Amino acid sequence: MTAGAERALRIAMPWLAMAVFLIVWELACIVFDIAEIILPRPSRVFEVMVLRWDILIDFCLQTLWTTAAGFLLAIAGGLVLGLAIGASPFVYSGLYPLLIAFNAIPKVAIVPILMIWVGVGATPAVITAFVISFFPIVVNVATGLATIEPEMRDVLRSLGATRREILTKVGIPRAMPYLFASLKVAITLAFIGSVISETVGGNRGVGFLMLSAGARNDAPTTFAGLFAIAVMGVLMYALCALVEKRMTRWAFRGELIA
Amino acid sequence: MTAGTGEPPLVDLRQVSLTYRLGKEETLALADATLGITRGEFIAVVGPSGCGKSTLMKLVTGLLPPTSGEVRVRGEKVVRPIRGVGMAFQNPTLMPWRTTRDNILLPLEIVEPHKHQFRRRRAEYAARADSLLASVGLGGFGDKYPWQLSGGMQQRSNLCRALIHEPEIMMLDEPFGALDAFTREELWGIMQQLWLERRFTAVLVTHDLREAVYLADTVYVMSRRPGRIVMAKAVDIPRPRTLETTFEPHFVDIVHELRERIHQEHA
Numbered sequence: 001m002t003a004g005a006e007r008a009l010r011i012a013m014p015w016l017a018m019a020v021f022l023i024v025w026e027l028a029c030i031v032f033d034i035a036e037i038i039l040p041r042p043s044r045v046f047e048v049m050v051l052r053w054d055i056l057i058d059f060c061l062q063t064l065w066t067t068a069a070g071f072l073l074a075i076a077g078g079l080v081l082g083l084a085i086g087a088s089p090f091v092y093s094g095l096y097p098l099l100i101a102f103n104a105i106p107k108v109a110i111v112p113i114l115m116i117w118v119g120v121g122a123t124p125a126v127i128t129a130f131v132i133s134f135f136p137i138v139v140n141v142a143t144g145l146a147t148i149e150p151e152m153r154d155v156l157r158s159l160g161a162t163r164r165e166i167l168t169k170v171g172i173p174r175a176m177p178y179l180f181a182s183l184k185v186a187i188t189l190a191f192i193g194s195v196i197s198e199t200v201g202g203n204r205g206v207g208f209l210m211l212s213a214g215a216r217n218d219a220p221t222t223f224a225g226l227f228a229i230a231v232m233g234v235l236m237y238a239l240c241a242l243v244e245k246r247m248t249r250w251a252f253r254g255e256l257i258a
Numbered sequence: 259m260t261a262g263t264g265e266p267p268l269v270d271l272r273q274v275s276l277t278y279r280l281g282k283e284e285t286l287a288l289a290d291a292t293l294g295i296t297r298g299e300f301i302a303v304v305g306p307s308g309c310g311k312s313t314l315m316k317l318v319t320g321l322l323p324p325t326s327g328e329v330r331v332r333g334e335k336v337v338r339p340i341r342g343v344g345m346a347f348q349n350p351t352l353m354p355w356r357t358t359r360d361n362i363l364l365p366l367e368i369v370e371p372h373k374h375q376f377r378r379r380r381a382e383y384a385a386r387a388d389s390l391l392a393s394v395g396l397g398g399f400g401d402k403y404p405w406q407l408s409g410g411m412q413q414r415s416n417l418c419r420a421l422i423h424e425p426e427i428m429m430l431d432e433p434f435g436a437l438d439a440f441t442r443e444e445l446w447g448i449m450q451q452l453w454l455e456r457r458f459t460a461v462l463v464t465h466d467l468r469e470a471v472y473l474a475d476t477v478y479v480m481s482r483r484p485g486r487i488v489m490a491k492a493v494d495i496p497r498p499r500t501l502e503t504t505f506e507p508h509f510v511d512i513v514h515e516l517r518e519r520i521h522q523e524h525a
Contacts, residue, residue: 151351158321
């Protein structure tokens with residue numbers, strides 16, 4: 001195979017894999033004669049997506065903005081807390097166990113509490129997205145700070161650098177690749193958060209759409225919602241990966257030289 | 259031990275010991291070290307691995323407080339990291355997100371009085387960094403990132419960073435340890451050249467005896483852990499020394515003498 005063909009195939013691979021997956025699914029439904037209410041054929045799902053595109057787009061946008069809002073809050077909060085934890089052993093020993101305990105709580109369990117506090121709608125979705133995507137950001141930023149090479153620290157200390165200077169000159173730039181790496185994980189989690197919230201107590205959004213379609217035994221619409229979430233998740237992931245490459249070019253040095 | 263000019267030593271260690279504590283375990287890393295370094299002197303510390311050479315360096319710069327004894331620099335007792343020291347380690351520790359030039363400028367962003375003039379005099383400082391780079395044979399590499407440079411080039415940049423703020427004291431902790439033999443010997447020459455031009459006071463920690471004799475005025479030999487200074491050898495070879503010098507009998511004799519003393523430690 002020529003280098004060009006190999007490259008083309010590499011780019012085509014994800015699409016091919018997806019096509020194979022959908023074709024196998026479609027054929028399996030036909031061959032085993034699976035009822036639509038149990039597992040709709042992908043072609044049927046796409047048909048529904050086209051038919052109901054207006055409501056689907058509307059609800060997708062709703063989910064997208066609550067997810068994005070929660071995600072942005074998580075970046076801001078995660079960055080601040082991550083820096084504090086990574087920079088200070090006291091904050092670390094004080095807050096880390098609490099954070100782990102908090103992260104271990106199933107987020108579905110907090111949605112009803114949120115609904116009591118802030119009511120139904122977009123607010124609990126934003127908060128759930130925030131809460132669920134917050135943790136990986138904190139952990140990664142703190143790790144980036146905590147793993148500064150001791151020699152690097154010694155070089156700065158022997159120059160007379162203050163703790164703040166060490167943080168701004170080495171700590172924060174060094175934590176950036178860790179932050180951006182965590183964003184890819186966090187954005188997919190944020191979608192889970194907002195959709196969970198919409199499912200438990202929403203009146204709009206893809207999660208609500210799926211729940212209400214499920215209640216009507218409308219499996220194709222439920223699956224249309226799933227497809228929509230998957231597509232949004234991939235797009236946001238790709239966006240995060242792009243930002244990561246742009247912002248921390250130096251962390252990808254191996255690829256750049258090759 | 260020093261040249262005996264009557265001048266008080268710039269760095270003065272008196273009966274300095276250091277014990278590392280890790281839980282209940284105590285390790286005596288350095289015992290009763292006493293030595294003086296005069297202004298502008300280049301000393302080297304050699305010894306078996308794990309003998310506390312790097313510990314000695316951290317004590318001199320105040321990065322570690324001694325368990326007992328006293329470290330004085332410029333007549334003052336060291337209680338916190340002393341300021342404005344130049345440091346170079348085996349690992350070049352350049353920041354990958356900064357260009358080589360910006361890496362070299364780092365000390366000027368931290369050390370007074372440059373810190374407060376940094377924005378205003380940036381162009382001037384950048385020119386200084388570039389000329390320093392040129393003096394170690396890296397002219398025109400300022401805009402490259404450290405990871406685009408070879409190991410030897412990174413180590414040269416590292417030396418430039420250690421020197422840019424014209425420190426009085428240079429701490430060199432096996433700076434050439436990770437390099438191949440040819441690059442290493444080339445950098446000895448560059449190091450000597452820089453020292454002859456600037457006459458900073460230097461402490462070189464190394465386990466390469468030829469390197470120590472090539473660069474230093476005085477070589478201190480340390481014993482096995484707990485590290486003690488067991489020998490101080492003045493190197494009376496005129497400068498500038500060249501690679502040819504390292505094959506002369508007198509040079510070889512000194513290296514042999516040091517090696518024998520270290521072998522006793524391994525026996």
